[in-house]
Amino acid sequence: QIQLVQSGPELKKPGESVKISCKASGYTFTDYAMHWVKQVPGKGLKWMGWINTYTGKPTYADDFKGRFVFSLEASASTANLQISNLKNEDTANVFCARGGGTTPFDYWGQGVMVTVSS
Amino acid sequence: DVVLTQTPVSLSVTLGDQASISCRSSQSLEYSDGYTYLEWYLQKPGQSPQLLIYEVSNRFSGVPDRFIGSGSGTDFTLKISRVEPEDLGVYYCFQATHDPWTFGGGTKLELK
Numbered sequence: 398q399i400q401l402v403q404s405g406p407e408l409k410k411p412g413e414s415v416k417i418s419c420k421a422s423g424y425t426f427t428d429y430a431m432h433w434v435k436q437v438p439g440k441g442l443k444w445m446g447w448i449n450t451y452t453g454k455p456t457y458a459d460d461f462k463g464r465f466v467f468s469l470e471a472s473a474s475t476a477n478l479q480i481s482n483l484k485n486e487d488t489a490n491v492f493c494a495r496g497g498g499t500t501p502f503d504y505w506g507q508g509v510m511v512t513v514s515s
Numbered sequence: 516d517v518v519l520t521q522t523p524v525s526l527s528v529t530l531g532d533q534a535s536i537s538c539r540s541s542q543s544l545e546y547s548d549g550y551t552y553l554e555w556y557l558q559k560p561g562q563s564p565q566l567l568i569y570e571v572s573n574r575f576s577g578v579p580d581r582f583i584g585s586g587s588g589t590d591f592t593l594k595i596s597r598v599e600p601e602d603l604g605v606y607y608c609f610q611a612t613h614d615p616w617t618f619g620g621g622t623k624l625e626l627k
Contacts (some may be wrong), residue, residue: 434564
């Protein structure tokens with residue numbers, strides 16, 4: 398069955414970096430883009446951007462340009478999100494989701510809680 | 516950026532009632548290919564969002580037929596007939612027509 402399994406919760410200090418992963422299984426990884434969605438606790442959903450899993454080309458929403466990097470380990474069917482120079486406002490649950498554009502987000506990871514606190 | 520405005524923000528219902536959620540867009544969501552990339556997601560407490568409806572009115576696999584999406588252009592509606600306990604949570608509309616893609620603010624469906 399199709400699954401997106403994300404890495405575990407992270408507790409970081411301001412200024413540190415974090416890398417979270419999203420491992421796909423049950424389908425051909427390069428057939429679908431991978432998207433990232435942020436949710437601050439108690440708030441709504443915000444689309445962060447996506448990565449073309451065939452070419453590796455990332456696209457970032459404006460609020461996520463600069464400190465955010467989408468990458469792939471295609472041989473491991475894994476998409477990664479690295480956030481550098483963490484700020485308190487990066488505290489959020491971050492989801493990966495398959496699809497996008499002409500294909501809706503039909504499968505989601507379980508989410509990774511990233512907490513930034515001194 | 517396209518702004519999706521959902522109303523109401525919260526909706527209290529009795530089990531078995533019908534519920535209706537509106538999603539209004541600041542721009543037409545019809546893409547140049549003729550399709551309208553407006554989707555609905557439900558996020559149950561403590562869970563990831565799940566896809567209900569895509570391209571305005573197409574139910575995703577396994578979604579009960581009591582969920583009905585409709586609309587065009589800038590005005591869209593999700594109707595849930597005969598609300599059941601497993602329908603409770605926060606509903607989000609989402610558009611993938613205009614970059615950047617955007618979510619509505621959410622509508623919380625709860626019991627009266």
